Amino acid sequence: MKAAFLDFGTVSHDDLDTASLERALPGIALYPTSNDAEVDERIAGCEFILTNKLNITRARMRAVPGLRLIGLTATGTNNVDLEAARELGIAVCNITNYCTVSVTQHVLGAILALTHRLREYHDAAVDGTWAKCEQFSVPGAPIRELNGKVLGIVGHGTLGRSVAKACRDALGMRILVAERPGTPPGREADTTTSIGPVRATLDEVLRSADVLSLHCPLTPATRGMIGKHELALMKPEALLINTARGALVDLDALVAALKGGDLGGAAIDVLPEEPPLSGSPLFEPGIPNLIVTPHIAWAAFEARQRAVDELALNVEDFLRGGRRGRVV
DSSP, X not given: OOEEETTGGGTOSSOSOOHHHHHHSTTOEEOSOOOHHHHHHHTTTOSEEEESSOOBOHHHHHTOTTOOEEEESSSOOTTBOHHHHHHHTOEEEOOOSSSHHHHXXXXXXXXXXXXXXXXXXXXXXXXXXXXXXXXXXXXXXXXXXXXXXXXXXXXXXXXXXXXXXXXXXXXXXEEEEEOOTTSOTTOXXXXXXXXXXXXXXXXXXXXXXXXXXXXXXXOTTTTTOBSHHHHHHSOTTOEEEEOSOGGGBOHHHHHHHHHTTSSSEEEEOOOSSSSOTTXXXXXXXXXXXXXXXXXOTTOOHHHHHHHHHHHHHHHHHHHTTOOTTBOO
């Protein structure tokens, strides 16, 4: 069985155990990266194509008549033409819940770093400000306690519920779940992690939240859902955390809100274009209380190893005639 993992370097930093994959697909070729020309060459004759983010188009599927399975080390499937796969009888599988702990840790870390203004106080400690201070501690940007504050969640799936539980249990926060744009109103929320049994409207959550954390998919209804109007509804000291999809947030509006003092801070792990070859408004120097990270909330070692092992289990199940992880 000829098999190729076309962008293994997006998952492994030369630190993962590949035994599970090699058991499932003996002789699999693991390529760190593949450009367009290399993809076309490397998938020739393959029965199994594994990838994280590379585009597998209808034309590519047609060019590999013996292709049986496309396996993804991701939850998102937008890089595969699923309709073409169905028409051509090619199975597609993804993985879920592999990075829940990693993303939850990242969100908590970001909330705490922004709330305690760690970057600003680090700078004050090392740039001479502390040495010139007349007292033992440097006065500066306000630090708030999170106990009793409201965490607004948009996207109450596995990740949203995990973040809500962690913030409630570890930080004493109250949880308010938003109705996601494009979904029916009044859906029941998990009463163990929300205030009341029914979701609030997005506008209500925006007005109430001390921290807003996004965990929803990018759809036509959610694209740009946090823009100038939505940011204006938020408290001027509120924080915005986005570890979901970059295009959920209007970045020009976010920068204007931060620079104008209309928002307390933001932590952004995802951008509309990745890598950001065209730059980003967030890269402008001097934006206050902003943390930008390069799409690494998911990327704890354990999560990346789990992604590989989960994909291997999907392949093994497929070979037994099962449908584990199947989306097609």
